[in-house]
Amino acid sequence: MTVKMSARHVSAYYGDLRALDDVSIDIDTQHVTALIGPSGCGKSTLLRLLNRMNDAVPGARVEGSIELDGQDIHARDMDVVELRARVGMVFQKPNPFPKSIYDNVAYGPRIHGLARGRGELDAVVETSLRRAGLWDEVKDRLDDRGTALSGGQQQRLCIARALAVDPEVILMDEPCSALDPIATARIEELIGALRGRYAIAIVTHNMQQAARVSQRTAFFYAGRLVEYGDTSDIFTNPRATSTKDYITGRYG
Amino acid sequence: MKGSTLVILVVGLAVLFWQVARARAYQFGGSGKFGSLPAQHGWFAALWVLLPSLAFLAAWQINAPGMVTDAVLRDPAAAALPPTGLTRASLLAEARALANGTATGAFHGLARDLARRYATVQVRFNWIATAATLGLALSAGFAALAKVHSGFRARSQVERLVTLLLLGASLVAILTTAGILASLFWESGRFFSLVSPGQFLLGTHWSPQSIDPAAPGDSLGSLPLFWGTFFIGAGIAMAVAVPLGLLSAIYLSQYAASTTRRVLKPALEVLAGVPTVVYGYFAALTVAPAVRHLGMALGYADASGESALAAGLVMGIMIVPFISSVSDDSLAAVPSAMREASLALGATPAETVRHVLLPAALPGIAGGIMLAVSRAIGETMIVVMAASGVATLTANPFASTSTVTRQIVDLLTGEQTFDSPKTLAAFALGLALFGVTLCLNLAALGLVRRYRERYD
Known part of the structure; x- marks a missing residue:
């Protein structure tokens, strides 16, 4: 098993508030890692630390180390632009740009100069849309606005947009919370199909979803990583009582 | 009693x-x-x-x-x-x-x-x-x-009376506007019975000091005035205000640390509080001579101390806070999810501004610029003090240029009879200017509204 990203003794603060307390966790390419826990437990904070999206949050501070392929992402010679290109992110609410479907997907390749010429760019867009399972639905209307698609299609467009820069890690922050059950099922299928090619971490509030899409599950509570292991173990045989209470629906 | x-x-x-x-x-x-x-x-x-x-x-x-x-x-x-x-x-x-x-x-x-x-x-x-x-x-x-x-x-009765009171208050402003408009139309009507609208709007010769009573329209062609107005207010002033205002808004909203922003933003807004008459003498006493020297140095023999450039530059500075605050609002109205999406793809802040934020905020910014233009061409004090009284049809920024507002002031100051073509021309100018600014404002409001709907 090759570790793609690893966090060691990571604590995060927003001003005086400690959001994460001494968390160590590995993410790899073979498994989808689900981050679960009640609201405010720090799981989204951890996700946003992994591609340094919290840099811009005023008062946010990190301790400990986070590595991508053994390289410290907070190191002086680490370019945050490169980091974010290698570690893509899909957000809670679908957020396509108010541009055409094509331009949405082509956005990343264009700014990073990944495609030479229109033909290559077309190919990247098609591949990304195919991988996101959206190609057949939009291939005849690539010039339509991305915002005109349905919620589920928008979210798959956002996934295609993230895939287009060919990242190594994909972080998903509750990607289905704004979607209906059918659109959710499509995204879950898609996550299964992407496993193995990308290291995937997904934050979810939905226990069944975590059980369906992930092989590894991390349970967070009050900023601490309470339990981390195989999803099947966590759901059938949780060691900590708080994990058991949470996954059986006592709270959260 | x-x-x-x-x-x-x-x-x-x-x-x-x-x-x-x-x-x-x-x-x-x-x-x-x-x-x-x-x-x-x-x-x-x-x-x-x-x-x-x-x-x-x-x-x-x-x-x-x-x-x-x-x-x-x-x-x-x-x-x-x-x-x-x-x-x-x-x-x-x-x-x-x-x-x-x-x-x-x-x-x-x-x-x-x-x-x-x-x-x-x-x-x-x-x-x-x-x-x-x-x-x-x-x-x-x-x-x-x-x-x-x-x-x-009693509660509902009081509410009804209060409603009437509020309605009355708003009617006062509306009726006043209607009254002003009516008088503008009335006096302009009298003017246009003496001078044909075509002559007035398209004539290229403006010299109200020497009106031939037999053919007053020959020296009351307002084209040079409207040209000067747009040259100063929409051309030179915007060439100064749009880049400065937009760039400062981008800096303040996207780059500046919150402490910097807390200092710079109010400082910029102080500019909006400077009385226009202060800008006026700044333009006339400081900027105009400097511009004239510059014009001379560049080889313009006709460089004037009452140049379009001096008035336009200062007017532009006056408009900067307006453009900057409208742009700031428009940029802030772009959902932060757009910004995050772009940054998460590895775009730099500059790329994010250029490819995502500006295109999304553009209709709002354009609307703001149109409002700014309408303010600039209605602006009076700066041009009264810094622009020329002689209307010339020229594109040379160093030459003397006059504006509509400046001429209205000139026409109505001093002893005048109120039924000569000369004084009545002031009302016709006012009406034409009002028409232009009204169109600009309506277009700008339409733009801003359509843009709001897209995100709400």
Whole structure:
């Protein structure tokens, strides 16, 4: 098993508030890692630390180390632009740009100069849309606005947009919370199909979803990583009582 | 009694009735648990005391002088007045002044006789006004007080009266605008009966100082003025204000640390508080000479101390905070999810601004720029002080240029008769300028509104 990203003794603060307390966790390419826990437990904070999206949050501070392929992402010679290109992110609410479907997907390749010429760019867009399972639905209307698609299609467009820069890690922050059950099922299928090619971490509030899409599950509570292991173990045989209470629906 | 004393008296009555009505409402314990509060009964009575009597008083104050004069004219002594003309008016004015004590001695015997008559009539009318106002206030107050009982919905009644009051307040502004417009149209109509609109709008020669009475339109062609107005206000000023305002908005909203922003943003807004007359002398005394020297150095022999460039530059600086605040708002209205999406793909902040934020904010920014243009071309003080009085049709920024607003000021200052083509031209210019700014404002508001709908 090759570790793609690893966090060691990571604590995060927003001003005086400690959001994460001494968390160590590995993410790899073979498994989808689900981050679960009640609201405010720090799981989204951890996700946003992994591609340094919290840099811009005023008062946010990190301790400990986070590595991508053994390289410290907070190191002086680490370019945050490169980091974010290698570690893509899909957000809670679908957020396509108010541009055409094509331009949405082509956005990343264009700014990073990944495609030479229109033909290559077309190919990247098609591949990304195919991988996101959206190609057949939009291939005849690539010039339509991305915002005109349905919620589920928008979210798959956002996934295609993230895939287009060919990242190594994909972080998903509750990607289905704004979607209906059918659109959710499509995204879950898609996550299964992407496993193995990308290291995937997904934050979810939905226990069944975590059980369906992930092989590894991390349970967070009050900023601490309470339990981390195989999803099947966590759901059938949780060691900590708080994990058991949470996954059986006592709270959260 | 004088009007002001009456108003104070009526307000005093209102306070009194407020107290009485509230006290009565307290006696029956309001109007049930969720009925009107005692204070609302109080307001009901107070408003009934105030509104009819004050409305009457206002109408009376407008009409009373005419009624007094009519009564004076019915006096036998008034028969000796000349039937019309200046003497009659001055005699009446003198009599009124004597009666009011603002004049001490009378020049005309007739005026003295009439003054006595004036005094008695005024006293009589004053008594009528006082009695009617107080009577109205009291009867309305007692009528309201009679209604105060436990089942009475004072709350909804007060709400209705308040609604009327608010409607009245908004109507004042609207009616005033309508009145201004009507006078503008009326005077312009008189102008256009002397000069054809085509000649006025398309003529290229503007020299109101030397109007040929036989063909006034030949020297009242406003094209050079509108050219100068747009050259200064929409051209030079925007060339300064748009880049500076937009870039500072981008810096403040996307790059500046919150501490920097806390200092810089208010500092920028202070610019908006500088009176335009201060900008005016800054333009005339500091910028204009410098611009003239620059023009000379660049080899423009006709570089003027009243150049379009000087006025435009300073106007541009004046507009910067406006553009910057509109752009800041438009950029802030772009959902932060757009910004995060772009950054998460590895775009730099500059790329995010250029490819995502600016395109999304552009309609709002464009609308803001149009509003700024409409403000700039209506701006008067800077161009009065820094622009030229001579209208020339030139694209040379160092040459002297005049604007519509500057010419309106020139046309209406000094001694003028109010029915010459020269003065009437000021109204026609005002109307044309109003038409332009109205169109700009409507287009800008339309743009901004359509843009809002996309994200809400």
